[in-house]
Amino acid sequence: MGAGLSAVEQAIFSADRLGLFLDYDGTLAEFAPNPDVVLPDPQVIECVARLASLPAMKVTVLSGRRLDHIERLVPLPGVWLAGSYGLENRLPDGSRLHRLPIDSIRPMVEALKPRVQALLAGREGFYLEDKGWSLAVHARFARADEADSVLPAVRALFYSAAGDDLRILDSHRFIEIAPSLGDKGHSVEWLVEQQELEGFPLLYIGDDDKDEEAFRVINARGGRAILVAPQERPTAAHARLADPRQVLAWLDRLYRAFRDRSHRAAW
Ligand SMILES: [Mg+2]
Structure with a gap:
């Protein structure tokens, strides 16, 4: 999907703003040996922090993990953290919002x-x-x-x-x-509304069938999706990266593209 990736870059790298949605396990980091192991990865934290520092970027981490795990894995203000497939949320200002009691x-x-x-x-x-x-x-x-x-x-x-x-x-x-509300497709719809991202270019990166539900919503809104998978497989995504290491490297390219452009705009 090399061609797919360059088309995504063409659409996204030149955008003036971006709503970026990231899954965690299997996307930003390799799977932990069991789901109750929470090992923050400094490289992931640095990567997400840099993206979130860009004024033109709104970053959401949307995971099936509990919110308290995600808060330990991505301990960053300024990022919207959505745990339990988007049911429990910590907003960029630190406040909390549950979609269900x-x-x-x-x-x-x-x-x-x-x-x-x-x-x-x-x-x-x-x-x-x-x-x-x-x-x-x-x-x-x-x-x-x-x-x-x-x-x-x-x-x-x-x-x-x-x-x-x-x-x-x-x-x-x-x-x-x-x-039932814990569906990444429904959750992305809700997150777009909550963060007032209507009209924003959207990008979603994820690795599994729960992310495919979100890919379809992102596509319907004219956004782009990237699947993380070692091999080709049927997907609603536009492009593929092989593993979390490639995702971090690509996100660094995305960061540089936005940073360099905002410097030019500032000058
Ligand atoms: Mg995953």
């Missing part, structure tokens, strides 16, 4: 948690993550035969609990039950 979700999580724990009891390689707003089971390190028997049981349990206001996110060796 947490009390509307906790009873569901509390009721399901012991039932999931019972399904996982005595088995290795599974990880139950309570994100506050959602409940997720990771099975990346489980034995294949155990994953094949346990995940369908978890899935059946989640579907028995799910109604219109809950959704199930199901991908390879991962399943999560979360509020």
Whole structure:
């Protein structure tokens, strides 16, 4: 997608302002060994800080992680931090905004948690993550035969609990039950409104199927999307970068393009 990337650069590097949306895990940084490990990466922090310092740029980090993790990973004022797929937000001025009251979700999580724990009891390689707003089971390190028997049981349990206001996110060796509003597509719509980015050129960088939901919204608004993936695959994105290392290098190019132009404008 080299041609795709240069077309994105043509559209974005010459823009006079930009609404930039960044996923975290798999996009800015490699995946942690388990989702409760929070290891801030100074290179990522520096990269995002420089972008956020540009007056023409509004930066949002939108992640499936809990907000308190994202706040530790990207401890920067001036950046909009959206955790739990955009359900819980820390605004650039430090204030907080939840799209749903947490009390509307906790009873569901509390009721399901012991039932999931019972399904996982005595088995290795599974990880139950309570994100506050959602409940997720990771099975990346489980034995294949155990994953094949346990995940369908978890899935059946989640579907028995799910109604219109809950959704199930199901991908390879991962399943999560979360509020329906916790959809990166809906969240990007909401974030564009909240940050008054209508009419701004938009750019979104992300690596997984939850980001694809956002890519479609970004595209519908005339924006550009970049997929982070080591290989080509079907995507709504315009271009691809292979891994977080390439993303940081490319974001540095984006930063320089904007910085140099604002210098020229200032002179
Ligand atoms: Mg990701």
